[in-house]
Amino acid sequence: MQKPSPVQRLVGDTPRGGTVMSFYAKKGATRPPEIDRGEGVYLYDTNGRQYMDITSGAVVSNLGHSNPRVVQAMQAQAAKVTFAYPRFFESRHNAALAERICELAGDGFDRAFFVSGGSEANESALKMARQYAVAVGQPDRYKVISREPSYHGATLGALGVTGDSFTEALYAPMTRISPKVPVPLTYRLPEGVTADEHAQTCANALEEKILAEGPDTVLAFIMEPVGGLSSGALVSPPSYYRAVREICSRYGVLLIHDEIMSGAGRTGKFLSSQHWQEAQPDLVTLAKGLAAGYTPFGAVIAPNYIVDAIANHGGFIHGHTYFSNPFSCAVAHAVLEEVVDQNLLARATVLGERLKSGLLRLKDRSSIVGDVRGLGLLMAIEIVAEKTTKKAFPTELNIPNMLTEHGLKHGLALYNRRANKGVYGDMQLIAPPLVSSESEIDEMVERLGHAVADLELTLLATA
8 A cells, every 4th residue: 555645644544533623745746626716606617617705714814705895905015015014003904993893793893903814813802801900900811611512713722712622632732721611502402401591501601610720710602693513603692791791790700702704795694693682792803704704803892991091001912914904904995895785684585595505405315414503604404314303424424524525526615624523413614605696506505415415325335
Protein backbone atom coordinates (compact mmCIF):
# COMPACT_ATOMS: atom_id res chain seq x y z
CA MET A 1 0.00 0.00 0.00
CA GLN A 2 1.40 3.38 -0.99
CA LYS A 3 2.24 5.63 1.94
CA PRO A 4 0.16 8.83 1.86
CA SER A 5 2.02 12.08 1.39
CA PRO A 6 2.21 14.61 4.24
CA VAL A 7 -0.16 16.80 2.29
CA GLN A 8 -2.70 14.00 1.99
CA ARG A 9 -2.61 13.50 5.73
CA LEU A 10 -3.38 17.15 6.27
CA VAL A 11 -6.15 17.47 3.71
CA GLY A 12 -7.80 14.11 4.26
CA ASP A 13 -10.82 13.90 6.56
CA THR A 14 -9.70 12.64 9.96
CA PRO A 15 -11.13 9.47 11.51
CA ARG A 16 -12.66 11.70 14.17
CA GLY A 17 -14.49 13.85 11.66
CA GLY A 18 -12.31 16.92 12.01
CA THR A 19 -11.99 19.79 9.61
CA VAL A 20 -10.37 19.21 6.24
CA MET A 21 -7.40 21.57 6.20
CA SER A 22 -6.22 23.41 3.10
CA PHE A 23 -2.50 22.75 3.06
CA TYR A 24 -1.99 22.13 -0.64
CA ALA A 25 1.70 22.05 -1.41
CA LYS A 26 2.33 18.90 -3.39
CA LYS A 27 0.96 17.58 -6.65
CA GLY A 28 -0.89 14.31 -6.46
CA ALA A 29 -2.73 15.00 -3.21
CA THR A 30 -6.48 14.43 -3.22
CA ARG A 31 -8.09 17.78 -3.81
CA PRO A 32 -11.56 19.25 -4.24
CA PRO A 33 -12.56 20.94 -7.51
CA GLU A 34 -10.56 24.05 -8.35
CA ILE A 35 -12.72 27.16 -8.22
CA ASP A 36 -12.72 29.47 -11.24
CA ARG A 37 -15.52 31.98 -10.73
CA GLY A 38 -18.87 32.69 -9.11
CA GLU A 39 -22.04 34.36 -10.34
CA GLY A 40 -25.07 34.84 -8.09
CA VAL A 41 -25.83 31.54 -6.35
CA TYR A 42 -23.58 29.58 -8.71
CA LEU A 43 -19.92 28.57 -8.53
CA TYR A 44 -17.91 27.23 -11.48
CA ASP A 45 -14.77 25.12 -11.37
CA THR A 46 -11.93 25.31 -13.88
CA ASN A 47 -13.55 22.52 -15.91
CA GLY A 48 -16.66 24.64 -16.37
CA ARG A 49 -18.80 22.54 -14.03
CA GLN A 50 -21.55 24.43 -12.23
CA TYR A 51 -22.41 24.10 -8.52
CA MET A 52 -25.25 25.71 -6.59
CA ASP A 53 -23.96 27.30 -3.39
CA ILE A 54 -26.64 25.88 -1.11
CA THR A 55 -24.74 26.77 2.08
CA SER A 56 -23.41 30.18 1.02
CA GLY A 57 -19.91 28.77 1.36
CA ALA A 58 -19.42 28.56 5.11
CA VAL A 59 -22.72 30.43 5.67
CA VAL A 60 -20.99 33.59 4.44
CA SER A 61 -22.07 34.58 0.93
CA ASN A 62 -25.36 36.29 1.76
CA LEU A 63 -25.26 38.29 -1.48
CA GLY A 64 -24.06 35.42 -3.62
CA HIS A 65 -21.04 35.96 -5.83
CA SER A 66 -19.82 38.88 -7.95
CA ASN A 67 -22.41 41.38 -6.74
CA PRO A 68 -21.85 44.42 -9.03
CA ARG A 69 -22.42 47.07 -6.34
CA VAL A 70 -20.01 45.46 -3.90
CA VAL A 71 -17.38 44.81 -6.57
CA GLN A 72 -17.58 48.46 -7.61
CA ALA A 73 -17.14 49.56 -3.98
CA MET A 74 -14.11 47.28 -3.66
CA GLN A 75 -12.51 48.72 -6.75
CA ALA A 76 -13.23 52.31 -5.74
CA GLN A 77 -11.81 51.93 -2.25
CA ALA A 78 -8.77 49.97 -3.47
CA ALA A 79 -7.97 52.87 -5.78
CA LYS A 80 -7.99 55.27 -2.82
CA VAL A 81 -6.51 53.55 0.24
CA THR A 82 -6.62 49.98 1.49
CA PHE A 83 -4.96 50.36 4.88
CA ALA A 84 -4.62 53.15 7.42
CA TYR A 85 -4.11 52.29 11.06
CA PRO A 86 -7.17 53.50 13.02
CA ARG A 87 -5.08 54.83 15.92
CA PHE A 88 -3.60 57.35 13.50
CA PHE A 89 -6.49 57.97 11.07
CA GLU A 90 -10.27 57.93 11.06
CA SER A 91 -12.20 56.54 8.09
CA ARG A 92 -15.57 57.79 6.94
CA HIS A 93 -16.51 54.24 6.00
CA ASN A 94 -15.78 53.09 9.55
CA ALA A 95 -18.13 55.71 10.94
CA ALA A 96 -20.83 55.16 8.31
CA LEU A 97 -20.73 51.39 8.76
CA ALA A 98 -20.94 51.64 12.56
CA GLU A 99 -23.94 53.95 12.25
CA ARG A 100 -25.69 51.63 9.81
CA ILE A 101 -25.06 48.49 11.90
CA CYS A 102 -26.31 50.11 15.11
CA GLU A 103 -29.36 51.44 13.28
CA LEU A 104 -30.19 47.95 12.02
CA ALA A 105 -29.47 46.36 15.42
CA GLY A 106 -31.96 48.67 17.12
CA ASP A 107 -32.19 50.36 20.50
CA GLY A 108 -29.52 49.41 23.01
CA PHE A 109 -26.67 49.11 20.53
CA ASP A 110 -24.64 52.28 20.00
CA ARG A 111 -21.04 51.37 19.12
CA ALA A 112 -19.27 48.90 16.85
CA PHE A 113 -15.75 47.49 16.97
CA PHE A 114 -14.54 45.97 13.70
CA VAL A 115 -12.23 42.98 13.32
CA SER A 116 -11.31 40.41 10.67
CA GLY A 117 -13.62 37.51 11.45
CA GLY A 118 -15.79 35.56 13.86
CA SER A 119 -13.12 34.18 16.18
CA GLU A 120 -11.65 37.67 16.59
CA ALA A 121 -15.12 39.08 17.23
CA ASN A 122 -15.80 36.61 20.03
CA GLU A 123 -12.35 37.13 21.55
CA SER A 124 -12.97 40.88 21.45
CA ALA A 125 -16.37 40.54 23.12
CA LEU A 126 -14.91 38.46 25.95
CA LYS A 127 -12.15 41.02 26.51
CA MET A 128 -14.63 43.86 26.32
CA ALA A 129 -16.79 42.20 28.97
CA ARG A 130 -13.78 41.67 31.24
CA GLN A 131 -12.54 45.24 30.90
CA TYR A 132 -16.02 46.56 31.58
CA ALA A 133 -16.21 44.54 34.82
CA VAL A 134 -12.87 45.90 35.97
CA ALA A 135 -13.86 49.44 35.00
CA VAL A 136 -17.03 49.33 37.12
CA GLY A 137 -15.25 47.91 40.17
CA GLN A 138 -15.98 44.20 39.75
CA PRO A 139 -12.50 42.74 39.12
CA ASP A 140 -13.46 39.34 40.56
CA ARG A 141 -15.70 38.65 37.55
CA TYR A 142 -13.75 36.63 34.99
CA LYS A 143 -15.58 33.33 34.41
CA VAL A 144 -17.48 32.89 31.16
CA ILE A 145 -20.16 30.22 31.06
CA SER A 146 -21.04 28.70 27.70
CA ARG A 147 -23.03 25.76 26.35
CA GLU A 148 -22.41 22.18 25.33
CA PRO A 149 -22.56 21.72 22.38
CA SER A 150 -21.54 25.05 20.84
CA TYR A 151 -18.98 26.60 18.54
CA HIS A 152 -17.48 30.07 19.04
CA GLY A 153 -14.28 30.01 17.01
CA ALA A 154 -10.86 28.48 16.48
CA THR A 155 -8.54 30.79 18.43
CA LEU A 156 -7.56 29.65 21.91
CA GLY A 157 -9.84 32.05 23.74
CA ALA A 158 -12.80 31.21 21.53
CA LEU A 159 -12.04 27.50 21.84
CA GLY A 160 -12.15 27.87 25.61
CA VAL A 161 -15.83 28.81 25.44
CA THR A 162 -16.64 26.38 22.63
CA GLY A 163 -18.62 23.38 23.80
CA ASP A 164 -16.74 20.55 22.15
CA SER A 165 -15.23 18.00 24.53
CA PHE A 166 -12.91 16.63 21.86
CA THR A 167 -11.23 19.91 21.00
CA GLU A 168 -11.16 20.70 24.71
CA ALA A 169 -9.17 17.52 25.34
CA LEU A 170 -6.65 18.57 22.71
CA TYR A 171 -6.20 22.23 23.68
CA ALA A 172 -7.09 22.27 27.39
CA PRO A 173 -3.44 22.63 28.53
CA MET A 174 -3.13 25.78 26.42
CA THR A 175 -6.28 27.68 27.37
CA ARG A 176 -8.92 28.20 30.06
CA ILE A 177 -11.90 25.91 29.50
CA SER A 178 -15.13 27.62 30.51
CA PRO A 179 -17.86 26.06 32.67
CA LYS A 180 -20.58 24.53 30.49
CA VAL A 181 -24.34 24.11 30.68
CA PRO A 182 -26.54 22.01 28.38
CA VAL A 183 -28.18 23.31 25.21
CA PRO A 184 -31.97 22.81 25.01
CA LEU A 185 -31.91 20.54 21.96
CA THR A 186 -35.37 19.96 20.49
CA TYR A 187 -35.06 16.78 18.40
CA ARG A 188 -33.93 14.23 20.97
CA LEU A 189 -35.71 15.03 24.23
CA PRO A 190 -35.63 13.15 27.53
CA GLU A 191 -38.48 10.65 27.66
CA GLY A 192 -41.78 12.12 28.75
CA VAL A 193 -40.52 15.71 28.59
CA THR A 194 -41.74 18.45 26.26
CA ALA A 195 -39.43 20.87 24.48
CA ASP A 196 -40.59 23.71 26.75
CA GLU A 197 -39.96 21.65 29.89
CA HIS A 198 -36.51 20.65 28.68
CA ALA A 199 -35.71 24.26 27.83
CA GLN A 200 -36.65 25.31 31.36
CA THR A 201 -34.41 22.59 32.79
CA CYS A 202 -31.52 23.92 30.70
CA ALA A 203 -32.21 27.48 31.83
CA ASN A 204 -32.28 26.29 35.44
CA ALA A 205 -28.90 24.65 34.83
CA LEU A 206 -27.48 28.07 33.96
CA GLU A 207 -28.67 29.54 37.25
CA GLU A 208 -27.34 26.54 39.15
CA LYS A 209 -23.96 26.89 37.42
CA ILE A 210 -23.77 30.60 38.27
CA LEU A 211 -24.49 29.82 41.92
CA ALA A 212 -21.99 26.95 41.96
CA GLU A 213 -19.23 29.08 40.44
CA GLY A 214 -20.01 32.03 42.69
CA PRO A 215 -22.18 34.82 41.23
CA ASP A 216 -19.58 37.50 41.97
CA THR A 217 -17.02 35.65 39.82
CA VAL A 218 -19.18 35.04 36.74
CA LEU A 219 -18.54 37.60 34.02
CA ALA A 220 -20.67 36.51 31.07
CA PHE A 221 -22.78 33.85 29.40
CA ILE A 222 -22.19 33.36 25.66
CA MET A 223 -24.65 31.53 23.42
CA GLU A 224 -25.76 31.18 19.81
CA PRO A 225 -29.41 32.34 19.65
CA VAL A 226 -29.87 30.18 16.54
CA GLY A 227 -27.50 27.28 16.41
CA GLY A 228 -24.76 26.84 13.86
CA LEU A 229 -22.57 23.84 13.16
CA SER A 230 -22.73 22.31 16.60
CA SER A 231 -26.50 22.07 16.95
CA GLY A 232 -27.70 22.30 13.36
CA ALA A 233 -29.71 25.55 13.18
CA LEU A 234 -31.29 24.89 16.57
CA VAL A 235 -34.12 27.24 17.56
CA SER A 236 -35.11 26.88 21.20
CA PRO A 237 -38.58 27.61 22.65
CA PRO A 238 -39.17 31.35 23.28
CA SER A 239 -39.40 30.72 27.02
CA TYR A 240 -35.72 29.74 27.08
CA TYR A 241 -34.48 33.07 25.73
CA ARG A 242 -36.57 35.00 28.24
CA ALA A 243 -35.42 32.82 31.13
CA VAL A 244 -31.74 33.23 30.19
CA ARG A 245 -32.10 37.01 30.01
CA GLU A 246 -33.80 37.13 33.42
CA ILE A 247 -31.15 34.93 35.03
CA CYS A 248 -28.26 36.94 33.63
CA SER A 249 -29.86 40.21 34.78
CA ARG A 250 -30.53 38.78 38.24
CA TYR A 251 -26.86 38.02 38.85
CA GLY A 252 -25.26 40.87 36.93
CA VAL A 253 -23.91 38.52 34.26
CA LEU A 254 -23.39 39.96 30.77
CA LEU A 255 -25.29 38.11 28.04
CA ILE A 256 -23.33 37.74 24.79
CA HIS A 257 -25.09 36.55 21.66
CA ASP A 258 -22.81 34.96 19.09
CA GLU A 259 -24.51 35.85 15.80
CA ILE A 260 -21.56 34.99 13.59
CA MET A 261 -23.82 32.73 11.51
CA SER A 262 -27.32 33.87 12.42
CA GLY A 263 -26.79 37.64 12.16
CA ALA A 264 -26.71 40.15 9.28
CA GLY A 265 -30.19 39.23 8.07
CA ARG A 266 -29.99 35.49 7.59
CA THR A 267 -32.98 34.63 9.81
CA GLY A 268 -35.24 37.40 8.51
CA LYS A 269 -34.13 40.07 10.97
CA PHE A 270 -30.80 41.84 11.12
CA LEU A 271 -30.08 40.11 14.44
CA SER A 272 -31.72 36.80 15.15
CA SER A 273 -31.95 38.11 18.74
CA GLN A 274 -34.65 40.48 17.47
CA HIS A 275 -37.03 37.54 17.18
CA TRP A 276 -37.18 37.54 21.01
CA GLN A 277 -37.57 41.17 22.09
CA GLU A 278 -37.63 40.35 25.81
CA ALA A 279 -34.27 38.61 25.58
CA GLN A 280 -31.97 41.34 24.26
CA PRO A 281 -28.28 40.62 24.90
CA ASP A 282 -25.69 43.04 26.23
CA LEU A 283 -23.12 42.33 23.50
CA VAL A 284 -23.48 40.83 20.03
CA THR A 285 -20.81 39.44 17.72
CA LEU A 286 -21.19 39.40 13.95
CA ALA A 287 -19.09 38.17 11.02
CA LYS A 288 -19.60 35.94 7.95
CA GLY A 289 -22.64 37.51 6.22
CA LEU A 290 -21.77 40.96 7.55
CA ALA A 291 -19.33 41.39 4.65
CA ALA A 292 -20.79 38.44 2.71
CA GLY A 293 -17.40 36.92 1.86
CA TYR A 294 -16.16 39.94 -0.07
CA THR A 295 -13.57 40.64 2.64
CA PRO A 296 -12.66 38.95 5.94
CA PHE A 297 -14.69 40.88 8.51
CA GLY A 298 -16.38 40.76 11.90
CA ALA A 299 -17.76 43.09 14.56
CA VAL A 300 -18.77 43.49 18.17
CA ILE A 301 -21.72 45.78 18.81
CA ALA A 302 -22.22 47.23 22.26
CA PRO A 303 -24.24 49.79 24.22
CA ASN A 304 -22.86 53.17 25.26
CA TYR A 305 -22.68 52.27 28.94
CA ILE A 306 -20.17 49.46 28.32
CA VAL A 307 -18.01 51.38 25.86
CA ASP A 308 -18.02 54.60 27.91
CA ALA A 309 -17.00 52.77 31.08
CA ILE A 310 -14.04 51.17 29.28
CA ALA A 311 -13.07 54.45 27.60
CA ASN A 312 -13.12 56.28 30.92
CA HIS A 313 -10.94 53.59 32.47
CA GLY A 314 -8.03 53.97 30.05
CA GLY A 315 -9.49 52.59 26.83
CA PHE A 316 -9.88 49.16 25.24
CA ILE A 317 -6.61 47.28 25.74
CA HIS A 318 -7.02 45.14 22.66
CA GLY A 319 -6.58 45.28 18.90
CA HIS A 320 -5.48 43.55 15.72
CA THR A 321 -3.48 44.82 12.79
CA TYR A 322 -6.46 44.87 10.47
CA PHE A 323 -9.14 46.11 12.86
CA SER A 324 -11.34 48.82 11.33
CA ASN A 325 -9.26 49.10 8.17
CA PRO A 326 -10.90 51.38 5.59
CA PHE A 327 -11.03 48.85 2.75
CA SER A 328 -12.96 46.21 4.70
CA CYS A 329 -15.27 48.82 6.22
CA ALA A 330 -16.08 50.20 2.76
CA VAL A 331 -16.84 46.72 1.47
CA ALA A 332 -19.02 45.77 4.45
CA HIS A 333 -20.84 49.08 4.15
CA ALA A 334 -21.66 48.34 0.50
CA VAL A 335 -22.89 44.87 1.51
CA LEU A 336 -25.28 46.29 4.10
CA GLU A 337 -26.58 48.89 1.65
CA GLU A 338 -27.47 46.04 -0.69
CA VAL A 339 -29.18 44.19 2.15
CA VAL A 340 -31.28 47.26 2.90
CA ASP A 341 -31.99 48.36 -0.67
CA GLN A 342 -32.97 44.86 -1.84
CA ASN A 343 -35.10 44.32 1.30
CA LEU A 344 -33.27 41.08 1.95
CA LEU A 345 -34.47 40.75 5.54
CA ALA A 346 -38.05 40.30 4.38
CA ARG A 347 -36.82 38.15 1.50
CA ALA A 348 -35.05 35.80 3.91
CA THR A 349 -38.34 35.24 5.72
CA VAL A 350 -40.30 34.48 2.55
CA LEU A 351 -37.60 32.29 1.01
CA GLY A 352 -37.03 30.60 4.36
CA GLU A 353 -40.64 29.41 4.45
CA ARG A 354 -40.31 28.09 0.90
CA LEU A 355 -37.05 26.34 1.75
CA LYS A 356 -38.51 24.82 4.90
CA SER A 357 -41.53 23.49 3.01
CA GLY A 358 -39.27 21.90 0.43
CA LEU A 359 -37.06 20.31 3.08
CA LEU A 360 -40.10 18.95 4.92
CA ARG A 361 -41.29 17.30 1.71
CA LEU A 362 -37.81 15.83 1.32
CA LYS A 363 -38.02 14.53 4.88
CA ASP A 364 -41.38 12.89 4.19
CA ARG A 365 -40.07 10.88 1.23
CA SER A 366 -36.68 9.99 2.71
CA SER A 367 -36.01 7.20 5.15
CA ILE A 368 -32.88 8.91 6.56
CA VAL A 369 -33.87 12.58 7.01
CA GLY A 370 -35.11 12.67 10.58
CA ASP A 371 -35.53 16.37 11.29
CA VAL A 372 -35.79 19.77 9.62
CA ARG A 373 -35.22 22.88 11.72
CA GLY A 374 -34.04 26.45 11.60
CA LEU A 375 -35.20 29.99 11.00
CA GLY A 376 -35.29 32.02 7.80
CA LEU A 377 -32.46 30.96 5.51
CA LEU A 378 -30.51 29.25 8.28
CA MET A 379 -31.93 25.74 8.11
CA ALA A 380 -30.61 22.23 8.70
CA ILE A 381 -31.53 18.61 8.15
CA GLU A 382 -30.46 15.79 10.44
CA ILE A 383 -29.60 12.38 9.00
CA VAL A 384 -30.57 9.33 11.07
CA ALA A 385 -30.33 5.58 10.73
CA GLU A 386 -33.88 5.06 12.05
CA LYS A 387 -36.51 7.78 11.95
CA THR A 388 -38.81 6.18 14.52
CA THR A 389 -36.11 5.83 17.20
CA LYS A 390 -34.01 8.81 15.98
CA LYS A 391 -31.00 6.52 16.16
CA ALA A 392 -27.90 8.06 14.58
CA PHE A 393 -25.47 6.34 12.25
CA PRO A 394 -22.10 5.26 13.70
CA THR A 395 -19.95 8.37 14.03
CA GLU A 396 -17.05 6.77 12.14
CA LEU A 397 -19.10 6.82 8.93
CA ASN A 398 -18.95 10.65 8.89
CA ILE A 399 -22.33 11.03 7.20
CA PRO A 400 -22.00 14.79 6.50
CA ASN A 401 -18.81 14.16 4.54
CA MET A 402 -20.53 11.40 2.55
CA LEU A 403 -23.43 13.74 1.77
CA THR A 404 -21.01 16.42 0.62
CA GLU A 405 -19.45 13.99 -1.88
CA HIS A 406 -22.85 13.03 -3.27
CA GLY A 407 -23.80 16.71 -3.40
CA LEU A 408 -20.84 17.51 -5.64
CA LYS A 409 -22.03 14.87 -8.11
CA HIS A 410 -25.35 16.69 -8.36
CA GLY A 411 -23.84 20.15 -8.64
CA LEU A 412 -24.26 21.20 -5.01
CA ALA A 413 -21.62 22.87 -2.86
CA LEU A 414 -22.32 21.71 0.71
CA TYR A 415 -20.41 23.00 3.73
CA ASN A 416 -20.02 20.79 6.77
CA ARG A 417 -17.78 20.46 9.78
CA ARG A 418 -18.60 17.90 12.43
CA ALA A 419 -18.52 19.40 15.91
CA ASN A 420 -18.06 17.02 18.83
CA LYS A 421 -17.11 14.28 16.31
CA GLY A 422 -20.77 13.91 15.48
CA VAL A 423 -21.87 12.60 18.89
CA TYR A 424 -24.84 15.00 18.91
CA GLY A 425 -26.02 13.83 15.49
CA ASP A 426 -25.24 14.14 11.79
CA MET A 427 -26.46 17.58 10.78
CA GLN A 428 -26.21 19.38 7.47
CA LEU A 429 -26.75 23.13 7.36
CA ILE A 430 -28.82 24.43 4.45
CA ALA A 431 -28.25 28.18 4.10
CA PRO A 432 -28.60 29.57 0.55
CA PRO A 433 -27.69 33.16 -0.34
CA LEU A 434 -30.32 35.73 0.59
CA VAL A 435 -30.48 36.80 -3.07
CA SER A 436 -31.68 33.39 -4.27
CA SER A 437 -34.82 33.29 -6.40
CA GLU A 438 -37.78 31.06 -5.62
CA SER A 439 -36.93 28.83 -8.57
CA GLU A 440 -33.33 28.56 -7.40
CA ILE A 441 -34.49 27.53 -3.92
CA ASP A 442 -36.65 24.84 -5.50
CA GLU A 443 -33.78 23.62 -7.66
CA MET A 444 -31.44 23.47 -4.67
CA VAL A 445 -33.94 21.31 -2.77
CA GLU A 446 -34.37 19.07 -5.82
CA ARG A 447 -30.62 18.56 -6.18
CA LEU A 448 -30.31 17.96 -2.44
CA GLY A 449 -33.04 15.33 -2.71
CA HIS A 450 -31.01 13.48 -5.35
CA ALA A 451 -27.89 13.66 -3.16
CA VAL A 452 -29.80 12.33 -0.14
CA ALA A 453 -31.28 9.51 -2.22
CA ASP A 454 -27.79 8.53 -3.42
CA LEU A 455 -26.53 8.60 0.16
CA GLU A 456 -29.39 6.36 1.20
CA LEU A 457 -28.52 3.84 -1.52
CA THR A 458 -24.84 3.93 -0.51
CA LEU A 459 -25.71 3.24 3.11
CA LEU A 460 -28.03 0.39 2.15
CA ALA A 461 -25.33 -1.14 -0.02
CA THR A 462 -22.79 -1.07 2.81
CA ALA A 463 -25.17 -2.20 5.59
